[in-house]
Amino acid sequence: MMETVSLIGEWAIGLLVLAGAIIAALSVFGLIRFEDVYLRAHAATKSATLSVMFILTAAFLYFAFYLGEISIKLLLGIVFVFLTGPVAGHLNGRAAYRSGVSLWSGSVHDDMKAALKKEREGVRKKSK
Amino acid sequence: MLSTLLIASLAILAIAVLGCMYRLLAGPSVPDRIAALDTIGVILLSMIAILCMLLKTSAYFEIILVIGILTFIGTTAFARYIERGVVLDDGDGKSNR
Numbered sequence: 001m002m003e004t005v006s007l008i009g010e011w012a013i014g015l016l017v018l019a020g021a022i023i024a025a026l027s028v029f030g031l032i033r034f035e036d037v038y039l040r041a042h043a044a045t046k047s048a049t050l051s052v053m054f055i056l057t058a059a060f061l062y063f064a065f066y067l068g069e070i071s072i073k074l075l076l077g078i079v080f081v082f083l084t085g086p087v088a089g090h091l092n093g094r095a096a097y098r099s100g101v102s103l104w105s106g107s108v109h110d111d112m113k114a115a116l117k118k119e120r121e122g123v124r125k126k127s128k
Numbered sequence: 129m130l131s132t133l134l135i136a137s138l139a140i141l142a143i144a145v146l147g148c149m150y151r152l153l154a155g156p157s158v159p160d161r162i163a164a165l166d167t168i169g170v171i172l173l174s175m176i177a178i179l180c181m182l183l184k185t186s187a188y189f190e191i192i193l194v195i196g197i198l199t200f201i202g203t204t205a206f207a208r209y210i211e212r213g214v215v216l217d218d219g220d221g222k223s224n225r
Contacts, residue, residue: 007129014133017178021137021144024171028147031167037159040151044163048170055137055174056192062181073189074177080196081170088166088203095207096159 009065013058020054023047036104037096045089052081134182141175162206169199 030043060074097112148171151164173195180188 010130013181014130017137017181018133018140020174021140024174025140025144025147028144028167028171031151031164032147037157037163040160041163044167048167052170052174055177059177059181063186067184067186069186071186071189073193077173077189077192077196080193080200081173084196084200085170088200088207089163091204091207092159092162092166095211096157099158099210101157101159 006066009061013062016058016061017055020051020058023051023054027051035106037101038093038107039104041089041093041096045086049081049085052085053078056081131182134178138175138178138182141171141178145171158210159207162203162210165206166199166203169195169202173199 024047027043027047030047031040034040034043056074056078060071060078063069063071063074098116103110145168148164148168152161152168155161155164173192176188176191176195180186180192
């Protein structure tokens with residue numbers, strides 16, 4: 001009985017790790033194939049974070065069930081990656097727009113252009 | 129059985145790092161390269177987690193945390209650098225040079 005449970009647990013953890021690895025590979029495929037930096041940030045930020053959370057969760061379960069070790073460090077790593085991955089992607093996209101990286105020619109909508117123009121005019125008036 | 133799946137996942141992640149290297153070398157703009165570097169750090173972190181499971185040791189958990197923190201700090205510093213031209217400023221948008 002215990003052996004069956006142990007086997008099922010091994011399969012579940014192995015498939016969780018494999019799913020994380022495949023999601024990471026798909027994310028990198030998007031990073032290579034998409035057209036401009038904003039679309040690439042969409043691929044690189046969200047799915048890479050999801051894949052890391054899959055793999056770290058699998059590691060946490062493995063150490064908890066098979067080696068009897070509840071690791072706070074791994075939990076901290078999961079929470080940290082979950083918080084900082086999207087924030088880093090947002091910072092990178094913001095810096096890209098403000099430093100003048102152009103959008104893909106097939107993009108149809110750009111709300112940031114008007115907002116940025118208004119902000120820059122406000123700064124210029126204040127400095128006069 | 130588990131170790132076979134883990135080694136297969138390591139191989140997939142290594143190929144993913146190679147794809148990131150392509151974007152890091154060929155990326156047309158600087159933010160492209162920063163996004164690729166961020167992804168490499170995140171993938172490296174999961175590779176070390178898999179290595180921990182493969183070797184049945186908890187000695188490398190600190191490395192997971194340190195790589196996560198360094199990746200975030202590095203992305204933040206690069207983003208600030210290409211946005212303002214300096215990494216640290218006074219907070220009012222002017223540089224302190």
